[in-house]
Amino acid sequence: MTDPTPESSWCEISLPAISHNLSHALDRLPKDTQLCAVVKADAYGHGIENVVPLLIAQDVSYIGIASNAEARAVRDLGYSGRILRLRMATPQEVENALDCHVEEMVGSLTAMRSLLQTLGQAALPRLHISLNADGMSRDGLELSTAQGRDACLKILDLAQNRVAGLCTHFPSNLAADLAASIARFQKDQSWIFDHSPLHRNDVLIHAGSTLTLCSGQDPKTDVMRCGAILYGIAGLRPDFQSTLALKSRVISVGKYPKGSTIGYDRTTCLPQDKVLASIALGYANGYCRQLSGCGEVLIHGQRLPVMGKISMNTIVVDVTTLPDVAIGDEVVAFGQQGNQAIDAQGIEHLTGTIMADLFSDWGQRNPRIVRQG
Numbered sequence: 001m002t003d004p005t006p007e008s009s010w011c012e013i014s015l016p017a018i019s020h021n022l023s024h025a026l027d028r029l030p031k032d033t034q035l036c037a038v039v040k041a042d043a044y045g046h047g048i049e050n051v052v053p054l055l056i057a058q059d060v061s062y063i064g065i066a067s068n069a070e071a072r073a074v075r076d077l078g079y080s081g082r083i084l085r086l087r088m089a090t091p092q093e094v095e096n097a098l099d100c101h102v103e104e105m106v107g108s109l110t111a112m113r114s115l116l117q118t119l120g121q122a123a124l125p126r127l128h129i130s131l132n133a134d135g136m137s138r139d140g141l142e143l144s145t146a147q148g149r150d151a152c153l154k155i156l157d158l159a160q161n162r163v164a165g166l167c168t169h170f171p172s173n174l175a176a177d178l179a180a181s182i183a184r185f186q187k188d189q190s191w192i193f194d195h196s197p198l199h200r201n202d203v204l205i206h207a208g209s210t211l212t213l214c215s216g217q218d219p220k221t222d223v224m225r226c227g228a229i230l231y232g233i234a235g236l237r238p239d240f241q242s243t244l245a246l247k248s249r250v251i252s253v254g255k256y257p258k259g260s261t262i263g264y265d266r267t268t269c270l271p272q273d274k275v276l277a278s279i280a281l282g283y284a285n286g287y288c289r290q291l292s293g294c295g296e297v298l299i300h301g302q303r304l305p306v307m308g309k310i311s312m313n314t315i316v317v318d319v320t321t322l323p324d325v326a327i328g329d330e331v332v333a334f335g336q337q338g339n340q341a342i343d344a345q346g347i348e349h350l351t352g353t354i355m356a357d358l359f360s361d362w363g364q365r366n367p368r369i370v371r372q373g
């Protein structure tokens with residue numbers, strides 16, 4: 001057993017690993033490109049209060065957020081750099097974030113008009129024009145149509161000197177797709193500079209996320225907005241470290257005879273006598289039901305199968321091969337124990353989702369224990 005914690009299931013956050021990943025991300029940026037460190041979804045489940053001090057320590061000059069609560073938490077931690085919101089916001093949301101000096105995205109003429117109506121010209125925050133160069137068709141202006149170009153010029157005129165940035169978000173980082181998106185974004189920028197009073201030096205150009213940074217292609221922006229890379233979600237790259245582990249404890253051990261069924265709906269039946277352990281982890285902790293019948297956990301450094309359906313607060317593990325398993329033993333559902341690991345590739349495959357989804361879920365549903373070393 002490692003050092004005891006007061007919890008029966010928890011997320012373990014490694015601050016040195018996040019710092020390490022941050023340093024590597026900063027080293028990897030193209031020359032003259034700065035980092036916007038993304039802390040939406042409570043820093044992908046790691047806790048804004050844990051991550052922001054590390055960003056301040058390494059002089060990160062831009063932080064990306066989604067909600068007003070996140071912006072406020074970032075300011076309350078003493079961050080005085082620029083905060084960019086990574087999605088559109090309602091006029092009310094924008095108004096409530098004025099004192100946090102959040103820079104906002106605008107991607108339609110309707111949005112620009114309602115912002116002006118709510119705030120008035122004098123109170124407008126710094127605005128970033130969101131372009132659909134990417135083809136996300138989520139919130140950006142589509143400059144391939146005459147209507148989109150006309151809306152763009154009207155927005156620039158209404159926003160006047162509050163325009164602080166031009167941005168897009170690439171939907172795919174496959175080499176050919178990304179090259180085409182970068183070219184299209186540059187074409188859209190040129191069109192704006194050729195047809196409006198806006199100058200290149202007036203604005204911050206930003207696009208690109210973790211996968212763009214890892215792609216080796218340079219989107220030629222002032223800022224790249226990266227989140228996943230800080231949290232070690234960057235594919236199979238040994239230079240990035242794992243930052244979050246999901247752990248729990250054994251809460252019961254018992255012998256069950258051949259023929260016993262396990263869990264709801266009796267989906268599993270024991271082919272022989274077994275020793276089964278119950279673990280204080282279930283779908284309410286984000287150990288999702290897709291892992292029913294296929295999940296594995298580590299106990300005493302051994303990889304063991306999860307049996308039957310995942311319940312709300314418990315899972316059942318076959319510990320027949322572990323004669324000295326005891327109540328209170330540590331269980332690793334994601335992360336390392338001894339020289340074994342439940343890794344991202346395996347868990348993404350079994351759950352059918354991505355680590356960013358799992359981390360933000362686990363981080364919100366479990367107590368977090370922070371490791372300094």
Ligand SMILES: *Cc1c(COP(=O)(O)O)cnc(C)c1O
Nearest residue numbers: 038086169209210225226227228
């Ligand atoms: C989340 C987000 C990012 C960061 O993406 P990662 O893949 O986590 O690096 C960048 N830009 C926008 C607009 C986002 O919503």
